Amino acid sequence: MEKQMSSIKQILVALDGSQSSISALESGVKLAVRLNAELVGLFVEDINLLRATQLPFTQEISMFSSGYRRLEALELERQLRVQADRVRRIMERITHAKNLSARFQVVRGSVAEEILIASKDADLLMLGKTGRSLPGFGRFGSTVRSVVVRRPGMTLVWHLDGAAIRPVVLAYDGSESAGKGLLVAFSLQESQDSGLIVYLVAESQEKGHELRLEVSNKLKELGGCATFRTLVRPDFANLTWMLRSENAGPIVLPCNQKRVSGEHLCSLLEEITNPVLLVK
Amino acid sequence: MNVRELTADQLCHRCDPESIPFASTDEVGPLDKVIGQPRAVAALNFAIGIDKKGYNVFALGETGTGKYSLIRHILDKHAEGEQVPEDLCYVNNFKEQYKPRLLSMAAGKGKELAEGMKNLEDEIRTGLRAAFESEDYQNRLQSIGEEIKEKQQEIFQTIQNKAAEHDMAPLRTPAGLIFAPVKDGEVVRPDELKNLSKEERKELEDKAADLQKEAQRLFQKMPQWQREINEKQKQFNREVIQYTISPLLQDLRDKFHDNNQVLEYLTAVEMDIIENVYLFFQDEGQQAALASPTGGRGGESQALRRYKVNQIIDHSESKGAPVVHEEYPSYQNLFGRVEHMAQMGTLITDFHMIRSGAFHRANGGYLVLDALKVLMEPFTWEGLKRILRSGELRIESLGQRYSLISTVSLEPEPLPLKVTVVLTGSPLIYYRLKHFDPEFGELFKVAADFTYAIDRNSENQREYSRIIATAVNNEELRPFTRDAVARVIEHSSRIAGDGEKLSMHMEGLTDLLRESDYLASQNGNSKVEREDVQQAIDSWTYRSDSIRERMQEQIYRDIITVETEGLRVGQINGLSVLQLGGFAFGRPSRITASIRIGKGDVVDIEREVAMGGPIHSKGVLILSGFLGARYATEHPLSLSASLVFEQSYGGIEGDSASSAELYALLSSISRVPIKQCFAVTGSVDQGGNVQAIGGVNEKIEGFFDICRARGLNGDQGVLIPQANLKHLMLRQNVIDTVRDGKFHIYPVRTIDQGIELLTGIKAGEPDQSGRYPEDSVNGKVFAVLADQAEKRLKDMRSAFSAKEE
Structure with a gap:
């Protein structure tokens, strides 16, 4: 039975910086420690966003300031790098001093596709239910929808309340x-x-x-x-x-x-x- | 002009043991009334009764006169029947934290409030926890929170739908939101746009712009929605909290329904709990970090500390009005203080660290203070006057008052003051304050004057014996026999320095009783006898008189010359009294006079060298007056005389030697020798009348001791003023010697009586022409002065003629 338990060798956590995904990471770390599994944090740079910047009329609306502005590809790339870096630091903090094999990887592409590709080798995929959805959107997004339907292995859809x-x-x-x-x-x-x-x-x-x-x-x-x-x-x-x-x-x-x-x-x-x- | 020598019976005012109304002090119950201080008692009763501002009392009297006991007795008696004052509590002032509120309530109620508020904290925590954890509360709160989510969802769903109608989708960027055209869930590639017509592209751009505007408008509304939801949640919480705590507070409200102050406070507590409910749910870690300012109570919750009551005065056990005596009347002990505690390098405090002072404890009653101690404590006198003037007690530190430190402190609500202050002190302090402090008279309008002695009439003597009995019983001493009590009374008169008075120096009296009791125990007596009392007196004298002994030894050994036999012209034995601590003794001094022709002045050598006090100088100057009035009626007083206390090195004050000085002067002028077997005391007026002096007993005994040490020859004695007869309370050995005829005491009224005794020659009465018989002392004096006047006149004439030539 111990053998069966240790069949989960790798846990992949999809991270987008949302509270839901961070909560999933915290839970994933505990589970990985318990199962002695490798933990992989995955951040996907959304190709759709990068593509949108190439459209002539794309303008970014800020949640915390009035007006909107033209969003250039270079700036978006910079924002994505900063976001990935923040997520990496959070993961380092959570995994710090844990007896755990962990790594963080950044890929670029369609988010659902990249998660499915990266999770092929993982025995368990964990991802936050709501992601960085629009304010007030408690429902799960298109990425989660696509992944849970298509992925063949074990997938844990984490909800913020799961921390309790x-x-x-x-x-x-x-x-x-x-x-x-x-x-x-x-x-x-x-x-x-x-x-x-x-x-x-x-x-x-x-x-x-x-x-x-x-x-x-x-x-x-x-x-x-x-x-x-x-x-x-x-x-x-x-x-x-x-x-x-x-x-x-x-x-x-x-x-x-x-x-x-x-x-x-x-x-x-x-x-x-x-x-x-x-x-x- | 015969002077009758005093008999032995006249030398001491005996107390007849039969006049003592009991055989032994153990037969007597405690004395329940005050005797001997009618003036002080009347003053105290007046101050207690008048109940007006400024009618505080200064009880003036010498130390040991029983001021405190008497004041306490009277105040306690009055206070018993007076109303018990209110309890006092300081509580948090939620509006202005640095100004704690003062609550007053009926005696015993303070404890109830303090206990109630302490229990309330736990009850509220339990009640609120139950309310907050209930499913109903959670559901309601969540449903309020859901409102905004639903609103947002609805709006964004609308946007999303609008966007979808035009094949567009909102996408989250790391810093915001964008709208982009999508196809099969993917953002269209830029090159796909090229296939669109100009109009189609324009339409797409316009749609994107519209969506952006709409989204922007909604984003701007979000903070307002959030605020509305927060307010709704707060309002709901308020309702829940109020609903939970109101019944818990109701019990206290019922108990204090007649106290508006407390009811207002409870309402303030209710409102404050609603705003600060989180304090009840801080975990232990937070509480430790926010440790209370008081040491040793770090575990106390913030909520408990905030709502707990600091009861500073508890009268639950009191009966009647308080009578407080503050032994150490420092500024803080009198007026209270606000303590501070160092925490993380900062001094912190709160209303729990307010401490009461003696004035708080005495409010509604009486406060007894020692004036000297109050005056010696820095700033206390000023503070005392300030609060008596203002009628309210404000607790403030000295540092705060004088702006010495800038630490944040509290300004507790002042206490309206209703207290009668009784200061005790010596007359010197009273009269100094009265003279130098203009406010003193306004604030201490009543002087309770304690006399140091009372009349020794038969009634007072009986009462005094009861005082003795009460003191014996209070001190739990052996019973004193009737004889012993009589001896104590006699000694009391001796202490008073007057056979017709009784000393009210209660401390000295009690000391004598204690010491007599001890010696009785040493002597194996079950009751204290007269002999025990005498032994105590002798023993005390022996312990105190080493200096007297040394001074007298110098006289025995003729280091200091005092002659006790023979005849001398211009020399006499004067008597003075030395007071060392509580012990007084007499010392004979040799006084000499010398004369020469002069302009009529008497030189006081003591004064010339600044060793004579003003009263002594006055006495000497009176001598000139006497000489002029009696002998210079026909010619000017043409002598100069010098008077001196021989071998006096310590200064002279008082006029009790002026008669002796006059005798020496008369002897010196008349060349009639004075018998050195006599010593003399008494002051004299310009008419030659001898007046009373103080310390007559000590003076007589001082000369007697010298004579006895040298061997009594049967001639020796002392001349005292007739007026001092009533003061005689002489030692038994003096009385016995007088009875044996070996020592003599003469009361004299006039200088003429005295000079006759001292010289054995008639003083001489003036005839109708004012001339004295030639063989009388006065006649001789008259003759010498007339001769000197003639000589002086002659000298003056010669000198005048020489000048004219």
């Missing part, structure tokens, strides 16, 4: 993804010392009992325990209501069914305000 220590929830349906999810959920709760709640997603109560026995045995091997809830044929509404009433932390969600993919998955992520770890 709350029990980790695992939706367990007995699938292979759910098995992987159990290991990660266990590690996650260990890194936060927050406890584990397992939602046994089953067709019937009897199936739920079986799943419970299965999870209990696996946890026994890991030296852990959990609180169990049985959800018989739950829909999204049931799941989100349960999460809110539990005052739960991150939820580990296996994505082996059709309804937990594509636009369904995006809708679910919109609804859930907890950090979500998608296990495919």
Whole structure:
């Protein structure tokens, strides 16, 4: 079982300087330390922004001063360098004095594409849910949407509130993804010392009992325990209501069914305000 | 002109033991009234009763006269029946932190308020925590926060939609926002724009410009939205806090419903908690960093410190008005102080560091202070007058008052003052203050004059015996027998220097009682007897009289010449008294007079060398008056005389030797010798009447000791003024010797009586023509002076003739 746990060798955290991504980084660092995994911080210089500066009418509006001004490519590049540098320093501060292998890399391109490319080798991708969206936009952006739909491995979509220590929830349906999810959920709760709640997603109560026995045995091997809830044929509404009433932390969600993919998955992520770890 | 020698019984005013109304002091209960100080008692009662500004008391009297005990007795008695003053508390002034507020409330209520406010802090914290952690509160607060988010979302969604209609999208740059045309989620390449017509490009540019303007307009509104939301959240918090704490404060409001000051304070507390609720939730680390100014209470929360009450006066246990005696009346001990604490190199303070002074404790009652101590403490006298004048007690440091330091300090709300101050001190201090300090009379209108002695009539003597009994009982001494008490009374008269008076020097009296008790214990007596008292007196005298002994030794050894037998012209034994600390003793001095022809002046050699005081000089000048009036009726006084205290090296003051000087002068003029077995005391007036002097007992005893040491020859004695008879309280051995006829004391009224005793020759009465018999002293004096006048006249004529020639 220890072997299975150590299958997460590399964690990639997508960083754009938003509070959400910094919070994801803090959590990623804890997890990497716990799993003895390598941590990679990725900053993408958005090619779309650079392209926009080449358009003759592009003007930048500042949030903190009146008027707008022409944004030149050179200046934008300088701004991006400064932003990347700031993110790098934050990462250095967070990883400082941790027994951790960490590196920071900057790439240029389409943000979602570059994240998908960089995360090919990563066992776990972490990214903030909201990114540097417009003021008041709590919903997740197009980058996250694109990544979660397209990425095949484990992706943890971090929410700002995830910084609070709350029990980790695992939706367990007995699938292979759910098995992987159990290991990660266990590690996650260990890194936060927050406890584990397992939602046994089953067709019937009897199936739920079986799943419970299965999870209990696996946890026994890991030296852990959990609180169990049985959800018989739950829909999204049931799941989100349960999460809110539990005052739960991150939820580990296996994505082996059709309804937990594509636009369904995006809708679910919109609804859930907890950090979500998608296990495919 | 016979003078009757005094009998032994006249030499001391005995106290008849049978006049003592008890056999032993243990039969007597405590004395519950004041005796012997009617004037002082009346003054104190007047000051207590009048209750007007400026009617403070100065109790003047010599040290040890029992001023404090009597004042305390009277004040305590009055205070018992007076109203207990209010408790005093300093609290935070939330509007002006450096001016703490003063709350006053009924006695005992201060503790209730302090306790209530202390408990309140914990109750409020618990109540607020419960409210803030409740789901309802969280939901409501979040929903207020969501308002702005929804508003923003709505607006930006509109922009985004507008942009999408024109295939454009808002993009975040590191420093702001841009709008760019997009195709399949990607910003169009610049070269793709080239394919557009001029109009299409213009339209695209216009759309981008419109979107930018719209976005800019919205950005500008955001701070205002945020402010509105903040205000809504604050208002909601206020409502929640007020709803939570109001019931908690209600209990205190009910308890203090009749005290507007406290009710106002509680309202201020409520308002302040609403604004500073965060203080209740600071974690321990913050509290340690913001440590309270008081040492040792670093763990106290900021909230507790802010709302806790500093009770400076607690009358919960008091009965009646306070009577406070401040032993150490320093500026701060009297008027209170604001303490400071050094923290991080800075002196800090707050209203909890206000400390009360004696005036705070005495407010509503009486404050007793020693005037000398007050005057000796820097700035205290000025401070005392200032607050008595203003009628309010303001706590301020000296540094603050005189602008010596610029540390930020507090200005606590002043306390309206209602206190009667009783200063105790000597008459000297009283009269000096009265003379030199113009404000003194305005502020201390009542003088309580304590007499040092009272009349020794039978009633007072009885009461005095009860004072003795009370002191014995208070001091827990052995009971004094009737005889012992009688001896104490006799000694009291001796201390007063008057057989018809009793000393009110209570300290000396108590000392004698204690010492007698000790000696009784040494003597194995269960009760103190007359002999024990006498032994205590003798023992005290022995301990004190080493200097007397040394001076007398010089006389015995003829180092200082004092003759006690034989006859001498122009020489007499005068008597003086030396006071060393509390011990007085008499010393004989040889006074000589010499004469020569002159213009009628008597030279006081002591004065010439600045060793004689003005009263002594006056006495000598009176002699010229006497000589002129009696002997120079027909011719001018034509002699010059010199008078001197032989072997006197310490200066002379007083006129008690003037009669002796006159005797010496008469002897010198008449050439009639004076018997050296006598010593003389008494002053004299211009008519030749001998007047009373002080220290008669010590003087007689001083000469007696010399005579006894040399061996009494049966002729020796002392001439005293008749007026001093009532003062006689002589030692037992003097009385016994007089009784045996070996020592004599003569009371004289006139110089003529005295000169007859001293010379054994008649003084002589003038006949109708004013001439004295030739063989009388006066006749001889008259003759010599007439002769000298003639000689002088002759000399003057010769000198005048020589000048004319």
